[in-house]
Amino acid sequence: MVASCLGFVLIGALQALYGPAIPALREEFGLAPSTAGLALSAHFVGGVAGVLLFDRRYGRSGNRRILGTSYLLMATGAAGFALAPNWPLALAAALLAGLGFGGIDYGLNQLFAVGFGHRSTAMLNILNAHFGIGAILGPALIGAVGADHYPALFLAFALVDLPLLLCLRGVRDQAPQPPADTEGPRPAALALRSVLAVFVTLYVLHVGIEAGVGGWEPTHLQSVGYGAGLAATATSVYWLMMTVGRFLVAPLALRLSAQAIITVSCAGMTACLLLAAVPDLAPYAYAGVGLFIAPIFPTGLPWLHRSAPRARRAGALVIAASMAGGVAAGPALGKVIEWSGVRAVPLLLSAVSAACLAATLWLTRATRTKDGP
Incomplete structure (x- = not known):
């Protein structure tokens, strides 16, 4: 549970890092404002694709494998965005990070929605509140270190992401089915x-x-x-x-x-x-x-x-x-x-x-x- 909440802090921070990094991206790659904004768009496109892709594997590949793959994709994409030598590769990396983002967002929300019985609503609110903590933390970090140092933040993000793989043993591989008395007609x-x-x-x-x-x-x-x-x-x-x-x-x-x-x-x-x-x-x-x-x-x-x-x-x-x-x-x-x-x-x-x-x-x-x- 703690690792899942930390995962939501990370996906909130990742989504919020792109906007404050736009001035540095424009200067580094010589971009127009609308072109620099494509990084967040690529992230969201990858997020939608990640939700739909991992939904197809839900119940087949096992929850631990889905979440593990998502964390790896997000870490790889964040590192790739930090180290990309040109704008097309940076966009591809943002898309890859978004793919992992979508898998984590879908996977953890799905598991919390069915895994805590009558407490699921309360636990989902706590989980998603940590997304907000990350969304507040991301811009604050950019403001503290400066937009020019955005690659270091994305690399640090990727490194912090990886230890969460060690916590997946606490995830049940198959989600429980909803109890019969909660299903209604x-x-x-x-x-x-x-x-x-x-x-x-x-x-x-x-x-x-x-x-x-x-x-x-x-x-x-x-x-x-x-x-x-x-x-x-x-x-x-x-x-x-x-x-x-x-x-x-x-x-x-x-x-x-x-x-x-x-x-x-x-x-x-x-x-x-x-x-x-x-x-x-x-x-x-x-x-x-x-x-x-x-x-x-x-x-x-x-x-x-x-x-x-x-x-x-x-x-x-x-x-x-x-x-x-x-x-x-x-x-x-x-x-x-x-x-x-x-x-x-x-x-x-x-x-x-x-x-x-x-x-x-x-x-x-x-x-x-x-x-x-």
């Missing part, structure tokens, strides 16, 4: 497809909000009169609150249903985004968004597994969809902002958040068992 094929489609929609939309706030909060705050320094600090607080929120929800998840937690999260997120349209409240409202959005990703996975226990690939589908949502959020939101203006960012995101709330309420009704939610 068997939905018909058509109803099952509808439930999966709405879960995918929920994940794509809420990750789009997560990435949208992280990407556009500084610009929006500056457009309503805040300084660049305060805007950057407020964005850091947003990510910090997302991490704190997952730790706070862990004990609540032992007493409250996933449906109740996600419903409150979506309602609170929508309210905070509406409040963010008020300039005086905006920095505090964005912090509230981070707090409320925090539990949705980890809390939804056990709910999905209980609702569709026979749909083996459901977890991979929603995790891959969440990554795709993060990739698509930037360009899609950017296009809408072109005609609506930056000041409309919180209102646009609140509309997406309201759609998340509607999806949650629909899923609550669709997956309700005879004995209640």
Whole structure:
């Protein structure tokens, strides 16, 4: 468990290292800003491919082999990115690191979702909170050593990754099946497809909000009169609150249903985004968004597994969809902002958040068992 949490710190840090390294990458390889940003895109493409690829091996190759291969791929890719002599090889290395990233993200989320019984929701929130710790730690390290020294950080990352291979003996090779009393009624094929489609929609939309706030909060705050320094600090607080929120929800998840937690999260997120349209409240409202959005990703996975226990690939589908949502959020939101203006960012995101709330309420009704939610 400790090694798994450390693994999530590492994948959070890896994802967050690319952005702060862009100035040094541009100088070293002579890149335009959009070209330098392709490193993170390659990482996400590799992540989606890793989720889908390792899902095909799930239950065949054994969980230890899947996770071990993922850690090796991520370490190799990170080292390759640090030592790449040219930009095409650096992109290939980022893709390779992303492949391992996707396997770890999928593999550990899948195992925690089914391996802890009624405690799975709490444990998933704790696991994913460590991703946030890494996402905060990565930029802090770049800031401490300087962007020019990014190769040393990626190499150090690869070396820290390798000892986790020694901890895989504590991973059961085959995940336990969900207990019969948690499965609920068997939905018909058509109803099952509808439930999966709405879960995918929920994940794509809420990750789009997560990435949208992280990407556009500084610009929006500056457009309503805040300084660049305060805007950057407020964005850091947003990510910090997302991490704190997952730790706070862990004990609540032992007493409250996933449906109740996600419903409150979506309602609170929508309210905070509406409040963010008020300039005086905006920095505090964005912090509230981070707090409320925090539990949705980890809390939804056990709910999905209980609702569709026979749909083996459901977890991979929603995790891959969440990554795709993060990739698509930037360009899609950017296009809408072109005609609506930056000041409309919180209102646009609140509309997406309201759609998340509607999806949650629909899923609550669709997956309700005879004995209640």
